[in-house]
Amino acid sequence: xxxxxxxxxxxxxxxxxxxxxxxGITTGLWQIAVKIRFAGMNMQIxxxxxxxxxxxLAVPCSLTAIEGIALxxxxxxxxxxxxxxxxxxPASKAAKATASKPRAVAKKTAARxxx
Numbered sequence: 001x002x003x004x005x006x007x008x009x010x011x012x013x014x015x016x017x018x019x020x021x022x023x024g025i026t027t028g029l030w031q032i033a034v035k036i037r038f039a040g041m042n043m044q045i046x047x048x049x050x051x052x053x054x055x056x057l058a059v060p061c062s063l064t065a066i067e068g069i070a071l072x073x074x075x076x077x078x079x080x081x082x083x084x085x086x087x088x089x090p091a092s093k094a095a096k097a098t099a100s101k102p103r104a105v106a107k108k109t110a111a112r113x114x115x
Contacts, residue, residue, distance in 0.1 A: 016082040019071055031074045031081045035067040 010018075016032055019025075042058040074081055 012080065013082060013088045015069070017088060019069070020082075020084045023071075025071075025084045028084050029074045029077065029081050030084060031072045031078070033070045033072065033080065035070055037065045037067050039063045039065070 012032060016030070019032070020030070040060060040062050043061040044058050077083075
């Protein structure tokens with residue numbers, strides 16, 4: 001473990017790249033989803049307004065568990081969708097960048113033709 005920086009935090013694009021590399025995926029649009037399980041239970045809360053008077057007070061509580069990460073092939077850019085060919089850029093940003101490039105090329109070509 002690195003003693004200087006022991007906290008490692010990964011972004012969604014970094015996680016997408018890791019998954020793509022691990023699975024050998026190099027093309028296509030993929031949506032990342034998190035598999036979550038919810039549960040409820042009664043739980044004693046030690047410090048509440050009535051805790052000193054009623055130590056048996058229990059209240060409904062919820063638990064959330066992250067069970068895993070799922071990957072789904074998709075046909076269009078959107079939220080949490082990544083292009084396997086451009087793994088560090090979400091597909092929605094990559095699509096916008098690609099859509100703006102032909103216009104810039106067309107302007108340069110027109111400028112060259114006029115000269």
